[in-house]
Every structure is written in structure tokens, then in C-alpha cells.
Amino acid sequence: MIRVAGIVNDSIVDGPGLRMAIFMQGCDKDCAGCHNPAARPLAGGVAYTAAELFEKIRSNPLLTGVTFSGGEPLLQAAALLPLAERIRAADxxxxxxxxxxxxxxxxxxxxxxxRLLSLADILVDGPFILARKSLTLPFRGSANQRILDAKRSAELRRPVCATDPAWDADRG
Ligand code: SF4
Known part of the structure; x- marks a missing residue:
């Protein structure tokens, strides 16, 4: 099961295009100024199967993508794999x-x-750092966060900057 803190069905702030943003429940960080403190406790949230979440995604034919946010999605990597595979198969x-x-x-x-990263297009990495908070950088809360090519980074086992211009040419 995938533990979810919340879902935004039609987000335009969690990446380019129209995306479903799924905020996973549970985070092992403690960022000052955390944007989603309710998602931090490891217990709680609502449990979904991958099939249930994928059905929600497919119910909106206008979506261009899906964003896993949180909370900390990588804590649930195993549970998220079947969902990521379906998202990938749906193009x-x-x-x-x-x-x-x-x-x-x-x-x-x-x-x-x-494996999860190899199924994704983009990885936005790094904690939210209040001292580096930015209201102008698209799709990021603080300037330390990088927009990476998830697949290529996983392949090479090192961070590789994304080249998709939709994610912003200015990467701080
Ligand atoms: S990683 Fe995200 S959810 Fe976790 S404490 Fe930091 S800002 Fe909050």
C-alpha cells in the first residue's frame, strides 16, 4: 500500500503541464519552514493501492504528468514502483x-x-532550506534544489541536470 497525505488533481505548480500531485505520507527530514508539516509523521495519511491511484490518474484525460511529492516519496519506493510502471506505460x-x-x-x-528513478523523468532533489527560499524559481522552494534527469542520473549513479526546457532553463 502507498500512504498518501493528500492529492491535488490538477496542479500547475508541481512541474510543467497539468499534473496530478500525490503527496506521500511520512518524511525523515526536519526542514525548518517545511511546506507540508502534516505529511511528516510516518504514521497516518490514507493507504491506497497502486491500482486505486492509477484509476484516479486515468479519470482525468487532461493530465500530462504525475508528481510524487511529500513527505518523502523515496521512503515508499518499493510500494511506488508498480504505480510508476503504470504511469510510464500510459506515456x-x-x-x-x-x-x-x-x-x-x-x-x-x-x-x-x-528502479523508481529509472522510471521517472525528473528528480527534484535536496531539502527545503529556509535561508535559500525563493518565490521566483519555478517548481522549487529553495535555490539549493536541483532539477535532474532522473533516468540518466540513476543510470550513471550521479546527478545529471535535466535538459527539458519546460522545467526552466535557470537552475540557480
Ligand atoms: S523534505 Fe519536504 S516534507 Fe520533509 S521536512 Fe523537508 S520540506 Fe518537509
């Missing part, structure tokens, strides 16, 4: 936000996380 774009820094993710060498 929707997939973006994942993580409070982890990419270098730390690759140092862990977790096969489920690497």
Missing part, C-alpha cells in the same frame, strides 16, 4: 521530489530507489 511524465541530495541517494545504492 505520462513522472516527476519525483525528494528531500535527499542525489549524491546521498546514489551512495545508498538501493535497488528499489534506482
Amino acid at each position: 505520462l511524465s513522472l516527476a519525483i521530489y525528494t528531500g535527499d541530495v542525489a549524491e546521498d541517494i546514489f551512495a545508498r545504492d538501493d535497488a528499489r530507489i534506482l
Whole structure:
């Protein structure tokens, strides 16, 4: 099961296009100024199967993509794999936000996380840092966060900047 803190059916702020943003329940970080404190407790939220979430996604034919946010989506990498596979098969774009820094993710060498990233288009990495907060950077809360090519980064086990111009040419 996938534990979900909340769902925005038609977001335009969690990546380009019209996206379903799924905020996962549970986070192991403690960012000052956290944008979603209710999603931090590991218990709580609502449990969905991948099939249930995919049905919600398919019920909106206008969606161009899906964003996994949180909370910390990588804590639920195993449960998210079947959903990511369906999203990929449906030819929707997939973006994942993580409070982890990419270098730390690759140092862990977790096969489920690497597989999840290989199914995604974009990885936005790094914790929210209040001192680097920005209201002008598209799709990011603070300037330390990077917009990465998820698949290529997973393949090379290092952060690779995304080249998709829809995600913003200015990456701070
Ligand atoms: S990673 Fe995100 S959800 Fe977790 S504490 Fe930081 S801002 Fe909050």
C-alpha cells in the first residue's frame, strides 16, 4: 500500500503541464519552514493501492504528468514502483521530489530507489532550506534544489541536470 497525505488533481505548480500531485505520507527530514508539516509523521495519511491511484490518474484525460511529492516519496519506493510502471506505460511524465541530495541517494545504492528513478523523468532533489527560499524559481522552494534527469542520473549513479526546457532553463 502507498500512504498518501493528500492529492491535488490538477496542479500547475508541481512541474510543467497539468499534473496530478500525490503527496506521500511520512518524511525523515526536519526542514525548518517545511511546506507540508502534516505529511511528516510516518504514521497516518490514507493507504491506497497502486491500482486505486492509477484509476484516479486515468479519470482525468487532461493530465500530462504525475508528481510524487511529500513527505518523502523515496521512503515508499518499493510500494511506488508498480504505480510508476503504470504511469510510464500510459506515456505520462513522472516527476519525483525528494528531500535527499542525489549524491546521498546514489551512495545508498538501493535497488528499489534506482528502479523508481529509472522510471521517472525528473528528480527534484535536496531539502527545503529556509535561508535559500525563493518565490521566483519555478517548481522549487529553495535555490539549493536541483532539477535532474532522473533516468540518466540513476543510470550513471550521479546527478545529471535535466535538459527539458519546460522545467526552466535557470537552475540557480
Ligand atoms: S523534505 Fe519536504 S516534507 Fe520533509 S521536512 Fe523537508 S520540506 Fe518537509
